[in-house]
Amino acid sequence: MQVTETLNDGLKRGYTITVTAAELDEKVNAKLEEFRPQVEIKGFRKGKVPMPLLKKQFGQRVMGEVMQETIDGAMSAHFEQTGDRPALQPDVKMTNEGWKEGDDIVVEMTYEALPEIPEPDMKAIKLEKLVVKADEDEIGEALGKLAETAQVFEDRRKGSKAKEGDQVVIDFVGKLGDEPFEGGAAEGYPLVLGSQSFIPGFEDQLVGAKAGDEVTVTVTFPENYGAEKLKGQEATFDVTVKAVKAPKAAEIDDELAKQFGVESLDALKSQVAERLEAEFGGAARAVMKRALLDVLDETISFDLPPSLVEAEAKQIAHQLWHEDHPEVQGHDHAEIVPTDEHQKLAGRRVKLGLLLAEIGRKAEISVSDNEMTQAVMAQARQFPGQERQFFEFVRENQAMQQQIRAPLFEDKVVDYIFELAEIVETEVSKADLEKAVEKLDEE
The missing domain is CATH 3.30.70.1050 (Trigger factor ribosome-binding domain)
Known part of the structure; x- marks a missing residue:
């Protein structure tokens, strides 16, 4: 040979x-x-x-x-x-x-060929980490939202008409023709109007009812209803309204805390503060990551494979075109030619992608099977009822696996650099952090 x-x-x-x-x-x-x-x-x-x-x-x-x-x-x-x-x-x-x-x-x-990629002096990198402490107003706002989710219902004034969002306590008997059907009756049932927990159209016909009213509700069961004999059938319900109750946010007290699994309001406040500061920390990390990438882009230089840059520029141009034309679902459209701006952005992405990959390779950073599984599970939750199909799709699709693995690997490399870099913490307000995050979207 x-x-x-x-x-x-x-x-x-x-x-x-x-x-x-x-x-x-x-x-x-x-x-x-x-x-x-x-x-x-x-x-x-x-x-x-x-x-x-x-x-x-x-x-x-x-x-x-x-x-x-x-x-x-x-x-x-x-x-x-x-x-x-x-x-x-x-x-x-x-x-x-x-x-x-x-x-x-x-x-x-x-x-x-991939170029020789210079290794940055990561200990010489200086970064600012924005730190936001949760204040009393932010904690109070979060507690208020929790109280709304833990709402209770109180009887409305006698003679008040039920409106959407109210809870009606009802007795009912469902009938096909004149004959009651199995499973179609209940007493003292608490139904929140607008919850869509009953057959479509049922709750709408109780809006305006008062305690003591007797209402005949007529509905048609959906074709995909679970009970075979009720599919597509018209039915009537004899409904007696026993009470009409208005929603009321729970009191922000120890009882509310117990509903969320902690012993006291002070413990709940601490838990809320930790959650808020974790959210602030995630946003601050995104700001610091952008600053790191800017430093690497400005200080490191090497030749880029033209084919990678061209492929990335075409992908960027194609993605942005579809964002500007959401009405076009498929790819049956004229060729989209990348602009100089697309080429510039592609060059930055390719450079940083190759650089982070090389840093990760030399540091022997990898994504474990367990980390991949957790990431796939997180994405599968976005498709309730189809989790198994999503798992199968990922298992058989190498490109999808790489699409999930790539950001995990990148974040691990970024965290590795953070550990070596010099980081100075600066305490700022929530508003200052939000401005810094907004600036990321503008660039």
């Missing part, structure tokens, strides 16, 4: 790989010899089939396997010897298209 360099221009590389016919024949014979003991052909004992007959029967198929294995092996040996790492999958093609058995194989391989 012979490997000859044909191109060395910047990051572009080209090589011709020649595999002689004699070498191919030797490899084919060796592979046939490997499985000859298992071959059984009529007229010959198992393992005693002559090589010429083996070649006639299996030679063409084995030749294809040998050609692929030989070329793959030559490429692997080349990358191991040169230390090159291709930016994208190398372009490999046979140059002698009229190849026939007995000819040498001549393959042309071209690719863009």
Whole structure:
């Protein structure tokens, strides 16, 4: 086998790989010899089939396997010897298209090599970490929202009409025609109007009812209703309204705290403060991460593979075009040509992506199976009832796995740099932090 360099221009590389016919024949014979003991052909004992007959029967198929294995092996040996790492999958093609058995194989391989990436002095990086402490107003606002979720209901004044959001306490009997149906009756049932917890249209017909009213509600069961005999059927409900109650936020006291699993209001306040400060911390981390990326972009320079930049620019242009044209769902549209601004943004993303990947590689940072599982579970929760299908989709889709793994890896590398960098904490207000976050979206 012979490997000859044909191109060395910047990051572009080209090589011709020649595999002689004699070498191919030797490899084919060796592979046939490997499985000859298992071959059984009529007229010959198992393992005693002559090589010429083996070649006639299996030679063409084995030749294809040998050609692929030989070329793959030559490429692997080349990358191991040169230390090159291709930016994208190398372009490999046979140059002698009229190849026939007995000819040498001549393959042309071209690719863009990843550049030498300088290692930044991470201990020399200086960053500011914004720190926001939860104040009494913010804690009080959060407690108020918790109280609303833990609302109670109190009787409205006698004669008040029920409105959406109120709770009505009802007795009811459901009928198909004149006959009550199984499971269609209850007494003292608390129903919040507007909750959509009953058959569509049921709650609407109780708006305006008063305690003591008797109302006949007529509804049609949906076609996909669980009970087979009720699907699509029109039914009436004889409803007696026993009480009309208005919603009221729970009192912010120890009883509210107990509803949320803590012993006292002070303990609940501490828990709320911790949650708020964790949210502030997440926002502050995003601001500090952007500052870090800006520092790396400004201080580190190296050649970028043009193919990666071009591919990234096209993806950016395509994504932004669809954001501007949400009415276009598919990709049946004219070609979108990246602008200079797209190219500039693509260059930054490619540079930072390669740099963080190299830092992570040298620091032996990786994403564990458990971390991947947790991330997939988090995304699966966005598809209630279809979690299993989502897991299967991810398991069988390498591109989706990489899409989930990439941000996990990036964040681990960023945290690694944070540990080495010099970080100064600055206490600021919530408003100042919000302005810093808004600025991220503007850039």
